[in-house]
Amino acid sequence: MQNIKIAQLPFYWRLVSREEKVDGIVDSKYPFSFDFNRELGLVIQRRDTQVLAALEKIYQLGHNIGYLQDANELARPYGTDFIRYLNNVLVKNVNIRRILEIGCGGCVVLADLKNRGFDVLGIDSSPFAALEGTKKGVEVLTDFFPSQRIEGTYDLIFHVDVLEHIEDPVSFLKHHYTRLNDNGLVVVNVPDATESIQLGDISMAMHQHLNYFTLKSLARTLQAADFEVVSVDKAKYGGSLYAIGRRRAQTSHAANVYARFHEEVYEAFIAKAIKMVDAMRSLIKEITSNSENTLGFYVPLRSLPYIATLQIHYPFRFFDDTPHWHHREFDGVDVRVENFEDLRARPVTHIIIMSLTFDHIIRKKIHAEFGETIQVMSLSEVAHRTNQ
Template sequence: MSTLPHSRVIALWHVDSLPFVMGALDRPHNISGLPDALPFVLGVDTRTGLVSQGQNLAVADALGIAYRTADAMPSNFDASGIGRIYADDFLAFIDREIGEFKGRRVLEIGSGTGYLLGQLRDRGGVVLGIEPGAHGQDGAREIGVEIVHDFFPSPEVTGLFDFIVLSNVLEHLEDPVDFLGVIASQLAIGGRIIIGVPDESAYINSGDASTLFHEHWSYFDRRTLTNTVRMAGLNVDVLETASFGGSLYCVITPVEQPVELVEVPEALELAERYARQMQAQSALIREFVEDSTRDGRGLGVYVPSRFVNVAKIAGLRLDAVRFFDDDESAHGKFYPGFVAPIENREELLAQPPVSVLIMSQTFGPRLAQTLAGLLPGVRITCVADVLALNSSH
């Protein structure tokens, strides 16, 4: 255990090689000369109890390149598909807690393609977005909103705002406390900040390594999000769990007097347990994969996005492993450093492997039941059943 230089994060666990994933790719390697894998340090912030990625200059440099050269950090929000469901859920929260936008200045940080910004404009807001990815400019033209092509803070974003909105942004910042302070400096009197972040509590409590991404520096739960906000001299007025998508939504405001932090006495123990569980579960999955592919037998992995981290942590050879997913936007694409293309269900049915491992712990049992009816000769296993062995190890 050590404290990283120039950081308040106590380092608890280090892995030499974790996939540097910015999304599914058209080829098995990252573009722009970016590495396919980088080290990852897991720790805990001693101020807030926040599970965090430790400071790493190589990661920071790679992210800087990725954000400048690719459509990295895309918003979950879009005008159709699952992005529309995410957006409508967040909008329902905003409508419920804010209500009136007519004539009010609104800034969205990390506005993506501008769909949410357009919805706030249609509610009467005077809106401005800021987005470093080039896709923001495409959205600005299509939706008819102004989106600054830059990182926040930016000299092109001036004045004070009644509402500042950011969803799936705060977890990407190395120092979310400092960032919130900068945001607050551009709030008008009586202004409010509206935030959405992934709720990582289920992943941390279950030892699930699939949630770790180099682009995420912070892994919030309700208490550590509250502490982060309070450390920035702000107060959480409203904090809710999303109805869809596993996020935390909150409305925050400046305060004149400091607000006490929420005690998280078990933060270090929780983070240490998370690290131990990830290693134990990776070992169990390695045993399962090695047994399933022995003598050249083929194994299919469903939902590979939840598998690639474990594969790296466990040092698995994947010569006989194929990837399957029902997300058609990922069909035929790759994860960096993995040569198996992502196949769809039709390809699975046409050429089934000897066994299938379903990596989702939420919809895995339902999918297993469906596939069992379609592939009666294939052994189908849910990852939860593999990890159930953990209690006996």
């Protein structure tokens, strides 16, 4: 079977200024390749012991702790939408009183729940979460889940952007059973990889994401852990999936007879991905063959898999409107992230928008400012032309 292998993909775990970079914590690049979990119909990152060790190290050091933090502006729209979803769950299940959050980051959601009278606990491997919990009056255990330090059972366990990081998501979810009351609920929030898999888009590849969920594979994962799937939904904002699973009063041992799913979806993804990489190679070569052209990638994190696969060399520029990314760099790529004001001050001739979710918003913003003076191509356009 064909596959996509990236020999040296930049290891995304922070963005820092050039002066702040400290080498030797973890390597700046590691290999990456896709794989497939047949039982779950789930596209995954092929497990690599070096990558797993590096991930555990950065989590314990307090990096990649999630975007739901007071200082992160992304927390507002994403967090507001998830809290809306969680509120709907609470309204429909008035018996819920005790709530556990796994991977609680800045304790934004837990603080909101505690202020409304719920009995809450957080668990997070990062010391950052415990500090934030102390500020907000929320108890947080500094540990990985499952943990012997958790006492009692809960009516609801939830996590935001956690399950995609877990090496064995089914086993992880099964451990929820020991901490859930009968008919207790788990609420899961993960990035939605459905469109990328359908298009053959490898921009979703990053070492910290071990699993790439679709609507179907997320439901299958919950079922394999013996949860009754109540609902799997697309978020109202951003590219996320939400799911609700109910703990059965008696386990059905569904995982023991869980059917193997065919690999056609994965094979189609890889076949399209190979064509997509070739199309990106042709597009970038066409742009850079003219010395008067200048190239920028908007939403640079999603460009890293293509840059690494194609071994694209500088010069190119990165643009992103996330405030705390401004003038910072990814490890392994010595290109500073600029914002829209930087683009306005010093335009490029060509931009490739690397976000499927926010493509239309970024395109509209560029067109309003520059008209047709900047040629814009999106990842989505490249994919649809390739797959025609």
